[in-house]
Amino acid sequence: MATNFPAELVYQRPESFTEALTHYCPGCTHGVAHRLVAEVLDEMGLREKTIGVAPVGCAVFAYNYFDCDFVEAAHGRAPAMATGIKRMLPDRVVFTYQGDGDLASIGMAEIVHAAARGENISVIFINNANYGMTGGQMAPTTLPGQKTTSSPYGRDVEQMGFPIRTAEMLATLDGAGYVVRRSLHDPKNIRQAKKAIHLAFEAQVRGLGFSMVELLSTCPTNWGLTPVEALHWVEERMIPFFPLGDYKIAPALEELRIR
Amino acid sequence: MATNFPAELVYQRPESFTEALTHYCPGCTHGVAHRLVAEVLDEMGLREKTIGVAPVGCAVFAYNYFDCDFVEAAHGRAPAMATGIKRMLPDRVVFTYQGDGDLASIGMAEIVHAAARGENISVIFINNANYGMTGGQMAPTTLPGQKTTSSPYGRDVEQMGFPIRTAEMLATLDGAGYVVRRSLHDPKNIRQAKKAIHLAFEAQVRGLGFSMVELLSTCPTNWGLTPVEALHWVEERMIPFFPLGDYKIAPALEELRIR
Amino acid sequence: MPGIPMPFPAAWGCGGYKVLHQVIVRKSLEQTMQTEIVIAGFGGQGILFAGQVLAYAAMDAGNVVTWIPSYGPEMRGGTANCTVIVADEEIGSPLVRNPKGVIALNLPSFDKYEPLVVAGGTLIVNGSLVNRDVVRRDIRSAIIPANELAESLGDKRLATIILVGALLVHLPVLPHEAIEQALTDHLPERHRKLLPLNFEALRTGADFVRKELAAKAV
Amino acid sequence: MPGIPMPFPAAWGCGGYKVLHQVIVRKSLEQTMQTEIVIAGFGGQGILFAGQVLAYAAMDAGNVVTWIPSYGPEMRGGTANCTVIVADEEIGSPLVRNPKGVIALNLPSFDKYEPLVVAGGTLIVNGSLVNRDVVRRDIRSAIIPANELAESLGDKRLATIILVGALLVHLPVLPHEAIEQALTDHLPERHRKLLPLNFEALRTGADFVRKELAAKAV
Amino acid sequence: MPVRGWIEVSEKYCKGCELCVSACPQKVMSLDMEHLTPKGYHPARLSADGCTGCAICAIVCPEAAIAVYREIPARRARAVAA
Amino acid sequence: MPVRGWIEVSEKYCKGCELCVSACPQKVMSLDMEHLTPKGYHPARLSADGCTGCAICAIVCPEAAIAVYREIPARRARAVAA
Amino acid sequence: MTRKLLKGNEAIAEAAIRAGVEGYFGYPITPQTEALEYFSRRMPELGRAFLQAESEVAAINMLYGAACTGARVMTSSSSPGVSLMMEGISYIAGTEVPIVLVDVMRGGPGLGNIAPSQGDYNQIVHGGGHGDYFPIVLAPASVQEAIDLTVLAFDLAEKYRSIVFVLVDGNIGQMMEPAELPPMQPVKRSNPDWAVTGAQGRERRILSSIYLNPEDEEVVNLRLLKRWQPIEANEIRYKEYDLEDADIVVTGFGTAGRVSLSAVRQARAEGIRVGLFRPVTLNPFPYARIKELAERVQSMLVVEMNTGQMLDDVMRAVAGKVPVEFYGRLGGTVPFPDEVLDEVHRLAERPEPPNGNPRASWMERLAAAEK
């Protein structure tokens, strides 16, 4: 599209991304979450001092997309691995990127203790209400009644238990410095999600303890919806159960305003 | 002591106890907690339908003292083991008895998920601010500044993290039907602890989901105090950090009054 | 099944595998027959199902059969293929390096399998998605505009079945009727109405090849 | 230590165990000497510490030595004992079935170890806590009212050291001076003021036995 | 006059921890320093008059070593006897 | 007159998910059904006038496939040129 | 009964259901997930217990608890998940309660990949958990065997109060073959006299793996060992193909065995006197039979989808009597029959002297081939 007026670039692919094409399904908001992290690393100038920890889950190949050092953790153990790295290299920035199966199911002990320890790491937590990678089984975040490949008759809370509101739970821990929930279902919420990610890294840089941003995210493939329908499902089904909000904000962060 | 007036027995060793002498250190309130459970089993007539799950910790031999069926779990996994039993025998009463290292450290994932599932079991949780059995190491409940054999300079919350208030945390879960904290440091509190244990079993019998009674308990041996001093330490040091109270009470239980 | 019975009381038995040791005696070679078919392309082309249809048909015809999928290193949207082996005695390897028949549904599969088909074997290619000819002369082959044919039948998902129809002309391991029966029995309920179209697809593929053969014969 | 040096560059080395294979040639039997001492009783009697004192003394005297505790199945308040072996070459088993010397601090230990002491060995018993005599005649033995003696010295925790003093009369594996030095070096800071008393306890024990011996000699 | 009661401490179970001694509101308990249980502890005992049978000692005892008896008030005693 | 802008969609990255199409407040985007990317998707494109360079499409794009340009207001453009 | 075309993972699940499994506890992991998903559909239908645990650690401990009630219970997983179960497995062994565990092996170590592998042989057969214990290990090579051995697994587990592993590689789990399912068995709780069920009208029961007194623990260890003796005597299973007149024995389990079968047939067609020995029980391992074979053949070839884990056991059985050679594919790759055939050709052409280190010579051949 040719133009004849003077123009400036207002958005381009973040520098903290590599050139690799993601393996995510079309329209999966894992990609949006990645992009926001990369933008924040760009804006804060952290790429060269950041070490990422990838989970086992759809984001297992996250390390292919970020142009920073990365390790790949065992399923659920990213917070422990990040702890090991951070203790050896306290002046580096360490973040984990984890799904809801990874963080809230098998990795529950590790995330609770990282938060309780006030471990100075940042956690990007993708809540997509199922196990994406293994083909859509029930996750701790699967909504009551939701059908998945391992709750084929819908999640029966009597038998399979209630979904876990992770952010609310971790916010009860003294070590948690910044714990919020955001959503990726529309531009406004995406912008707020990015601010939250910025604050999470900010909290880490300032040594304010454990920070986590829970992001409501889509899984069009396993939900059996189009990408756009999936965004609506987040808004209509997930947000009522997982209210967006700030669950723990260290006082030192409250003053901070991110544009 | 001979008497010459007509008299009645107002207290005796509960029937749900075996004849075995405990291996607990003199004055350790693990024994009190045991006694309360046994009394409740007696009063509710549950001995013959109850299956206990012993932890790894000082209470590892709990099964020697209760005259009911018992299994011995792996460290921290008592809630999972209890789940397996309860799912096979839904009409039996299943309880775990766990220490703070067992439940809140290594067993964190299992307890959170048992609570989230609303698993219909009762948990007696002994918070004694350290790992008694292995010789007094730091537990997730060790108070800030408290010296233990693995925090010899006192618990430095910056390095070793903050103590976890388990009852408060689990109360955030929808599956939790009854979650309270009580203390064993004086007769009044012991009585309240017993009522709580009664309600916990009551919750289970009525199918109201996961129930847990956190009990502040002494470890005179590893605290380096006499049994009586240890009671004061609970009152003066532990209760301020771990406030006693009801953190989650299913509505169906609220009406219930236990004498 | 011959074998030594389990050494414990019947109370323990529940109809299971009680054989201790089994000695299998080989058939003479002339008696044996084994046909391997690979269907390869990318996910979403109905490849796994087409293979299963072959397998059902073979089973119902009294054959020994294996069906095995293999996924490329990419988890989704990547390559997908399956191997079906039809035989008349216990099948050894469920995968072979040099199959007797290959249906290649896209260019990467065509490139990969053309050199692998066993000499004298058959290669059927979806011409709609490749841009070159078959090079080998020691195999039977056909390039079939399956997508176009399928769309002309009214549903582009029929491409793979068209190619199956074509394959069976060169590699007559099973009669069309068997395939039709398998489709009848196993087409998922929600696709039931497509059954007649599937039959037609089979014929379309077969006819395409027969016409080509006839043309060559001329 | 003889041996083949590690096959990798010095940069890797950090003073560690670089020996690949080692061939140990036995001393002739006349040259070897090994003494095993068991101290047994229940927890809180200072048993482990007394053993360590023997071990320190032996080490400082240039001997090879091992000290090993063993706990009963009860974790606390239960039995406690330790074995000290003093030798002049690499020690094999740190535990022996038939020790040369035993100090038994309570009845269960007395019952357990009396039959186990090697013929010609020494058994020292805390008479304050047992109610019977030594039966065996093929060993040297002494029953010593150690608690009473200790209390008369002013501290009942000295009982075990008294018995050590007694043992060394019959089993002179180390001179008193060596024990005194070890006590001086290793008594925990908070018990420092008890050092002279400990020395006296050693002597008390020894004197008790010597007197008994003298009495018998008469 | 307050209710009268008494307690029995089992020598098998008592570990001499003194929790009962310190909890007894009547301060009528003490350890028996003259005596050792089979496990080697000085057991608790009722060492003065004034026990009310309130069972507080039993409530705090970690070893369930105490049995508590209480006088049956005259009226009820009669009823029971009847 | 509103600000003018335009976008560039990378054929390498775009997966034709339509999130941008549905998010564009000006409704000036659509998938190019005539065309397949190397990975086999119909890519998004600017298909009508009226792009304001608001970058909302880029904000929702999971593949970071969109670059957005915006007209420099005349005054600033002059300043820049100077 | 008619045969159905069944996928290995689902066939195992349905076989377990028909064998009367009352409880399944598991966690999703490729390439085993179809089994879990199948149970999630069928168990609630039948009013039996299905629970997706929060992790494999939880799953094995739920299973432990469930097994303590005397019910028929099982789990399934794949390599990394099975590693997480090692503590629980050791506890179950020490407590002497029966369980069935299906391991659908994938490429490793670590996260590896989801392709079929046999890299868990040692972990499963030789004790990946701490302490001494002796699990029964069954290795099916087809969907029908997977069904039959799953049913057998429950019988053996209960008969010997033992852990029984069904060890399959991803191929067996993913493959479809016609197979016959056993008839549906009624769920019958055998109420064994050790099960904890509530001490109603009987002495209480305790199930535990703690024996603080080493002498007591030694008794338990010996009991486990003694229980193993009749298993070794009575439960060894294997299949032999064309071995009557064989000079060369190829041996491999599961998929490696099947691949070898194709190679053996081809070699026979070429007139080479070769046969296949396929162990069905990996534990107890058919030592004696391999020893017998070693007395009468000229060489052996072990084929595995790992670096030669079963090889060590074969060598122990052969005890230097004939040369043993090894061929392996690693990390999720599956050999084609022609690769095995090449090895058979080599052996047929120049039988080598007894080979003390087949793994090393295999690697030499690999290195030579690379050049």
Next chain:
Amino acid sequence: MTRKLLKGNEAIAEAAIRAGVEGYFGYPITPQTEALEYFSRRMPELGRAFLQAESEVAAINMLYGAACTGARVMTSSSSPGVSLMMEGISYIAGTEVPIVLVDVMRGGPGLGNIAPSQGDYNQIVHGGGHGDYFPIVLAPASVQEAIDLTVLAFDLAEKYRSIVFVLVDGNIGQMMEPAELPPMQPVKRSNPDWAVTGAQGRERRILSSIYLNPEDEEVVNLRLLKRWQPIEANEIRYKEYDLEDADIVVTGFGTAGRVSLSAVRQARAEGIRVGLFRPVTLNPFPYARIKELAERVQSMLVVEMNTGQMLDDVMRAVAGKVPVEFYGRLGGTVPFPDEVLDEVHRLAERPEPPNGNPRASWMERLAAAEK
């Protein structure tokens, strides 16, 4: 330097500190806790990282992360705790980062007890985690060896990017012996070219154990195997006592080796020509040397504190050349020298024909003795 009387567990910790360990992550468990407690005192003093993890699962994964930075790091645990580490161990092996892990074995299986045992031999030596990997395993038999081998462990781990286990039984951990500590080494971060430290001024680095393409994973598996070859060639360690003219070889590691030494000496005093072979590296295992010995002696006796786990490896080395006998104590019991001596007497009196199943004949003797 002067010798000090040191407890095994603490000596290991101090040795590691002097070898420059920068990070320790662990979880309390008897009989290893003294090491953790020692680190908790010393590491903060030195400004190095000590962290009590929430579990062994967390500890091994913290260690994994820490090792990825290229720092010298270690953990220690005991049997049940080590079982929980199996997944992490397999990941570390697959990622090829160096770690040191001390296992102070206790009686098992399950919760078992806290007495010394050697029941984890197979788990540690033959792969308790999933997939193919090859850890180096060092087995000290004295406090001095525990010190020396701990220091060596770090060197080997870094040299070969390998997991190194220091495998001790509870006796070695609890025992005090005079020993010499190495001088304090300065902490030097070697900054290896694979470590993740932040991509400052260089290409980013990735450490992972996933190789989704089986062919890639096969390359990794082969790399691990090839790396193992020089280790097998250069790192085998053992000690020999009185073997020059021996007719009987007793072999055992750790405490079992020491106990055997006493028996051997006694037997020598009685004029029996017997010697001791004590493996110091259990992996790589001294196969070749045992094979050599088997050529020239009349019989072998394997002594272990388990049901004969190393026995299998010895038998593979001996390959039927001489009779092998076994003597084991189980579940936390430690043999006395006289028990081993009895076995030596038996062997000296009537050497038996090669024994294909030493475990079975040992059990027969046990059964006979019981009667």
